[in-house]
Amino acid sequence: MANFTGIECPVCKEKFQMADDVVVCPICGTPHHRECYQKIGRCAFEENHGDGYQWERPYAADQGSASQAGAEESGETVPCPQCGTVNPKDALFCVKCGYNLHAQEQQQNAANYAGMYQAVSPLGGVHPDADIDGVPAAEVAAYVRENSHFYLPRFKALADKTRSVCWSWSACLFHFVYFFYRKMYLLGALLMAVYCACLAPSFIIAGQYVQYMYTAAADATTLFSLDPTSSLSIWFNVSRIVAFGLSILLGMFGTRIYKFCAIRRIKKVKELAKKSGHADVKGLLSQVGGVSRVILVIVLGLFFLSYMGTSFFMALNMFG
Template sequence: MGIHTGEKCIVCGQVFTDADDVVVCPECGTPYHRACWQKNGACINLPLHESGKSWEPTKPREETRNTRICPDCGTGNPEDATHCSHCGKPFLRPEEQQEVTPTLREQLQQATERMGSADPTCGLNEEQKLDGERLEDVANFVEQNNLYYLPKFLRFSKGGRISLNFPCLLFPPYYLAYRKMWAAALIVMGIMLLLKIPQSLQQMQILLPDYLPTLRQTGAPAELLQTFQAFSSRLDAHETLLYNAAMISSYLEIIISILLGLFGNRLYYRFVLRKVHKLVQEDVSPDMKRRRLRQEGGVNGWFLVAMLGIQMGASIIFSLIMMLVMLLS
């Protein structure tokens, strides 16, 4: 017996049976007949969405007391069964079993994982349009973490704009690079590096006076000491300007991170639509189109590593430039 058998579909009012094709809302877990879900195109259990709660079974499961529920597919089996009658999974002996029963949310997550590539739309209507593009094409392009992105994309297609994205808030250029938004990642990285310059100069203005005595104690050449002293004096002459510039750049850095955290998902949505629109125009077979979408979309960890290398390289170049400026000053 499935985990939704005996419950009612809130669209048609019919009771779910083991033979029904049941899908669940990826946000709240409310079950629907697939036809009912496709008819509405979205979850209608708005009270759960507004409260942030998850759907819970309404009928007591007294009949499960003498049955063994398969942890993989949720089918009920006789208490003395050695394997699942539906999926064939062998049952562990009582001494091998864990006492913790999976929660409904965990069961839903397992069901989603079982869908895998067979249902990238996570039970949503694959023909539904997202600003002109088929949801199935968008899902194939996103590929990774569809359960998170598709509901947000549906909201964006209906006028929504703000959606908090913590990775994009905390690590903007790295998130953008990971999601293959390479141009946006480079632009954000460049802006962030430029904003670091006033902060670096202020740190040098603060630290150089303490560093000079150490240089003298190590027997550094007099010419080098004079160079550092002259550069320190020039920085001290603009102490107020450096402080204000560093404060402004810090605030701008925070503001940019917050904006990207709030609009990062929206930015990714527009990026996905542009790429999908271009790829679906290619005159190829459906299978080739699906492969092309997944090849061009998804994520790439090497882009993230490359972005880290670019940041480190830029920091080294900046340090060399500052050394050259000090030597020529």
């Protein structure tokens, strides 16, 4: 219930006391002694209701002046951002207009509180001591580093056998590039060789088409009339199927492969650290793991140069 202590009754002009029975006009909100309201049978400001009059709490001279004076003397005051009235520092609301003096602070605290959850946990919600194939999750996160919040829940699910497949678009779309990036160099090299082998029929067929066009000025019918039963055509179709199937398999099992390689390497690093007396195991795992952007750039550069070089030499053989 609102506290009207110290405010003047508009009928009897006496100030409300703590024990007084106070009623409020349902239209304008003006407080009255119940006795006074019943005595006149209406609100003291009934004639102003038609003008949209609404009662406002007056500045509490006794209470406000005393507390304001004391606050000003001690230097502990808070100005109301709405009406400018000086209030005691410990006041929750303005003594004049009732504005929440701590509204901005509460909004800032709410923003800071929400901001704490915007930072992504490197463990992705997995407990630091959770077991992932014999390795604590915190050590796995130290090894994975980039996007560990993505991988750890999936590693944990695969380790607990709650999921058999965790789809990886990175492995599906980028093939060997993904494995080089994640420092699985041997597997990356093997997949790169398979990918290049799948490209070979395309190079040969493209070369034949260009040669047909150059030597015989073939029309569109001749250009696309490669015998589908020829060994080259079969090789071309098989290579496309292999490349597509490999993409699907890598998408399905890329995360599992990465988990297997990561766990195996973490255990080797921990064993070596134990033998050598290296104390900072997580720091060592962070150095050994993570990603390799330098190797990624080198591999892509070599692949591009190989592609361009092969195209160039094929052109020389055809037209030279």
